[in-house]
Amino acid sequence: MALCLFCNAERREPLTFRTLLSPETEAGFCPACRDGLKRINRRNNCLYCGRDLSLLDQETVRDRICRDCVWWRKSGRNGLYVKNYSVFSYNEFIKEIINQFKFRGDSILADGFACDLRKTFQRIKKEHGTRTAFRLLDKMDASFIIVPIPLSAARLAERGFNQAEVLAEKMGAPVTNALVRDKHEPKQSKKNRRERLMERVTPFRINADYASLIEGGKVLLIDDIYTTGATIRLAAEALAQANPIEIDSLTLIHG
Amino acid sequence: MLLISRKNDYFPSYHLDMQRFLFGREFRAEELPFPDKVVKEHVKNGYVAVRPGIESLNDNIFDLLSGRKKWLCARCGNRDQEAFATCACSHCRKKCVYCRHCLTMGIVRSCTNLVTWIGPEPESWTCSTHNDVQLCTWDGRLSDDQNAAAAALDQALTARESFLIWAVTGAGKTEIMYQAIEHQLKKGKHVVLATPRTDVVRELLPRMRAAFPSVPISGLYAGSDDVRADAPLVLSTAHQLIRYSKCFDCVFIDEVDAFPFHFDPMLEFAVRKAAKPGAPFAYLSATPPAALRSAYLSGSLSGVKLSRRYHGHPLPVPRFHWIGGWLRAIQKGQLPVPLRVWLTEKMEQKRQVFVFVPSVTLSRDLTEILQREAFDRTVGVHAEDPHRHTKVADFRNGKINILVTTTILERGVTVPGVEVCVVGADDPVFDECALVQISGRVGRSAEYPAGDLVFFHNGKTLAMVRALGQIKQMNKEGAL
Incomplete structure (x- = not known):
């Protein structure tokens, strides 16, 4: 009997050929909890930050690009950073799950997102493969170096684990801890939008051991939530010193 | 006497704050508001005991042979192996097991220590x-x-x-x-x-x-x-x-x-x-x-x-009343006729009424129907309701006439002169205990020792019959 990771009720998966024939069901959420998660529609998301455009005021959107991304492009702080992919939109329900996952330390909840993260990662690889599809060999290059956003040592001690790293491990590819966060600063979630955007000095530093690995490769940054995009860009800024060809990011949630 | 005083001189002293904080309680080591050094000192001097938060349960030979480890949470006593999970822990740089059962109280990992006081008792409030x-x-x-x-x-x-x-x-x-x-x-x-x-x-x-x-x-x-x-x-x-x-x-x-x-x-x-x-x-x-x-x-x-109430009157005995498919009716937004008749009668008599329903969704639906049917001053409560306590307080003050509730109010709530009906008494949620408890809401005060008590059902269940039997039995014993 499979139980839902979050509400602990019996999962009661609808009977399909796949559920019937598969030897065992993967750990995950029950259909009721999955209904609470708001998936981002891939046909109507921002081409740069991956947010669900149907949630925005339509007047601020131009050519499927949201106003924030226009601002980022104008600010000139993008550098090698190209785009973000997200799986879910932020809502009250996912907030509860993330609270339990991140702040209470229930790291097994990441298993519930494993399937979605894996699929999204496959999609990103495919997308990047088709971008240069005319040269078949380029497909090989589409593999990413997966780099989770690190926590500062103090925060890591407090929380006991790095939520971005736990999520990154679920993607079915090797994880490279190429970044180090030196500065201990207040939580992003405790700052307002302006304070986040004003932060210009990157708290991240590249781990010298991995610099050679990153050079000439494509980097996929992993984090739990993308809100203003400030953290990701600061991380990308630090990574840029190792000369990768491109930096993208995958976050579980777009907030 | 001499011995005691020597003892006092010899043993190092302890923090009174720590004694007061830890006595009779057990905390995770990281929850303590004292510096590590002080805690360690107390442990060394035998005032404070430390034990691991997760214990290994492999007690018999089969467990050892199968190689699967079993765990026990020392704080909440959880033995359900499904409720343990592993995580990469940054404290001990290994895979740690943690208990998911008592997660709301702060995570207990296998590297977590639980700390308690074993020194002398603090001077308590003395009489x-x-x-x-x-x-x-x-x-x-x-x-x-x-x-x-x-x-x-x-x-x-x-x-x-x-x-x-x-x-x-x-x-x-x-x-x-x-x-x-x-x-x-x-x-x-x-x-x-x-x-x-x-x-x-x-x-x-x-x-x-x-x-x-x-x-x-x-x-x-x-x-x-x-x-x-x-x-x-x-x-x-x-x-x-x-x-x-x-x-x-x-x-x-x-x-x-x-x-x-x-x-x-x-x-x-x-x-x-x-x-x-x-x-x-x-x-x-x-x-x-x-x-x-x-x-x-x-x-x-x-x-x-x-087997007798404090005022000496017998327990109110429930009446069974068949109302057909209550679930369908409520889902369709209809109020079953006998229920409407009963409620109207009670409202005319100016009585307060508890309406028990089997589930949260039903409580919401029925409240909506009643409010629409002009039973004003009707309110629904359930366990997750943020305003539950104020609503119950309002009911006590008489600001509300009909309180539609799930089984959360089945016990401990005393409102004088209240009358009760159960809608869907045949639902499996209402077991014998629940029905006896619900029946017990009626006639608790000496001024109103009796009151109407109806189980609206769609077919009698064993639980209903047994509850009725138990109440009658108690009345019989009480009458002797």
Whole structure:
């Protein structure tokens, strides 16, 4: 009997050929909890930050690009950073799950997102493969170096684990801890939008051991939530010193 | 005398703050507000004990051979292997096991240490000065039955024996406890009154405060703010006792059979852990669970049975009324006719009514229907309702006429003159216990000893028949 990771009720998966024939069901959420998660529609998301455009005021959107991304492009702080992919939109329900996952330390909840993260990662690889599809060999290059956003040592001690790293491990590819966060600063979630955007000095530093690995490769940054995009860009800024060809990011949630 | 003074000189001193903070309680090492060095010093000097949060349970040869490790959470007593998970832990740089069962109280990993006080007891609130003063200022009169029960309870607890009070709903269980509580407090004992429900704590707390005005009383429930570390009398939900360890000399458990208690073994573990070894337990219930009932009937647990209410009137006997497919009707937004007739009648008589329903969604739907059907001043409550406590308070004040509720209000709530109906009494949610408890809401006060009590159903269930049988049986015994 499979139980839902979050509400602990019996999962009661609808009977399909796949559920019937598969030897065992993967750990995950029950259909009721999955209904609470708001998936981002891939046909109507921002081409740069991956947010669900149907949630925005339509007047601020131009050519499927949201106003924030226009601002980022104008600010000139993008550098090698190209785009973000997200799986879910932020809502009250996912907030509860993330609270339990991140702040209470229930790291097994990441298993519930494993399937979605894996699929999204496959999609990103495919997308990047088709971008240069005319040269078949380029497909090989589409593999990413997966780099989770690190926590500062103090925060890591407090929380006991790095939520971005736990999520990154679920993607079915090797994880490279190429970044180090030196500065201990207040939580992003405790700052307002302006304070986040004003932060210009990157708290991240590249781990010298991995610099050679990153050079000439494509980097996929992993984090739990993308809100203003400030953290990701600061991380990308630090990574840029190792000369990768491109930096993208995958976050579980777009907030 | 000399020996004692030498002892005092020889042994290093301890922090009074730490003693007060840790005595009778158990915390995760990282929760302590003291510097590590001080804690270590106390451990070295034998005042503070440290033990791992997760224990390995591999006790028999098969476990060892199969190689699968089994775990036990030392804090909540969780043995369900499904409720353990592993995580990459940055403290010990290894894979750590953690308990998902008590996660809300702060995570317990296999590298977490639980810390408790094993040094001398702190000086508690002593009644030496109050020795000849009556602590309990409750001036009501107990019936003869109650008096006999109170005396027997007091005697058993003084002899440190467990005791069962099997009393019908509305027999005045709370008042029976007063005498025993007073004696225990006077002896300087720590007493806890544990119950499974927040509502019951909230109901009892003001009554206890009124009865024992000179005693500091601490009320613990999720979200409560009157926590006094050194109170000799603690009213608590079972959940909140998880942080306690070997603290209480005497434990009263009210409503032993109520929902989460027999459902969640963690709660029983928590209550047992909070008591000192050998502390007597007093169980109070109208419908004791099978284990206690058989222990009492076989004589291995002493106890007393009260089958008459404090005002001496018999228990109201439920009426069964068939209303057909209530579920479909409510889902369609219709009000079953007999229910409408009954409610209209009650509203004309200006009575307050509890309407019990089996589920949260039904409570919402039915409230909506009733409000639409011009039964004004109707409100629905359920467990997750943020305004639940204010709504119940409004009902008590008479601001609300009809309260549609799930089983959360089945016990501990006393509203004089209330009448009750159960919509969908044949639903499996309403077992025998629940129905007896619900029936017990009616006729509790001496001014209104009777009241209408209807089970609207779509086919009688065994639980309904048994509940009726139990009530009739109790009335028969009480009449003798």
